[in-house]
Amino acid sequence: MGSTAGPPDATYGFIGLGNMGFGMAKNVRQKIPSSSKMIVCELNKSARDEFCNTIEGTLETAESPKEIAEKCDIIISSLPNAKAVEIVYLDPSTGLLAGCSKDSKKLFLETSTIEATASLGVLKKVQEAVPSAEFLDAPVSGGIPPAHAGTLTFMVGGPEDVFEKAKPIMSTMGKAENLILCGGSGAGLATKQINNYIAYCSYVALCEGMNTGLKFGLDPKTLNNVINASSGQCWNSIHMNPVKGVCANSSASRDFKGGFKVELAQGVTRQMTKLMEEVGAKSMFGPVMDDIWARAVESPMCREQESRSIFRLFAEENGSSLGKVKVE
CATH class of the missing domain: 1.10.1040.10 (N-(1-d-carboxylethyl)-l-norvaline Dehydrogenase; domain 2)
Structure with a gap:
């Protein structure tokens, strides 16, 4: 998954089809390899149904983040606040970590705009539960039209090698020249x-x-x-x-x-x-x-x-x- 290649052929999970997530997920599905599977998770049934009925490509739905973690290699989340992020990742029954084995090699791309301290708290739990997983805080800027157009800016915090690995994935949602590594973990959110x-x-x-x-x-x-x-x-x-x-x-x-x-x-x-x-x-x-x-x-x-x-x-x-x- 080098930065010059296209998005990898993998199973993608996308959690959150709200104002921003809907357009972002649409672009992911349209630009990843046609052979790749995409599984979406969204509590709002009307938004979930609209997405599945209007977006072309192989799509499945999941009832919980746990199911996403059990089935997906690359997991993208776009959520409204820190509480939602914590529930999606940390809920002991339905959360992402509940669906990961300790040696899972997952890439988590967390695009929500939340407090840096909250994100760092989630990252700590991810590192404790799944040491081999990779995690980036990657909030986006631009608004709803650019989310649909795939021209967002990504402000990213995390290790440089993980950033380089994730660039082809972020490029499905944002301009390649506007994928910016801002520093270590939490720096994207700050x-x-x-x-x-x-x-x-x-x-x-x-x-x-x-x-x-x-x-x-x-x-x-x-x-x-x-x-x-x-x-x-x-x-x-x-x-x-x-x-x-x-x-x-x-x-x-x-x-x-x-x-x-x-x-x-x-x-x-x-x-x-x-x-x-x-x-x-x-x-x-x-x-x-x-x-x-x-x-x-x-x-x-x-x-x-x-x-x-x-x-x-x-x-x-x-x-x-x-x-x-x-x-x-």
């Missing part, structure tokens, strides 16, 4: 959390700037064009301007329906504020970001909406849904 935090901090600034421009009477498209041609440019100003009609494919164009919800954004932001606390890094924006998301998940303007709906907290009701920050 990198992802830092990236997410910076993106959301810049989005809050974009919300403030666009709302100010609207109140001043500026044309929002012109304002955004200037931002994107100047030093204020950021990923969100290019792709996800919060003013409807400015970016054709932004979540604002869909009235913030679907996509990565505010509840999930609150979770990934808290992962970063927790990481800063754990490593003793000074933070000024952290408490502000925590406060914004806490208000968003309680507000009818944002609850259960796509995460960039927090623009409404700035633009509607004169920002009365937001708090005040006191600098001591």
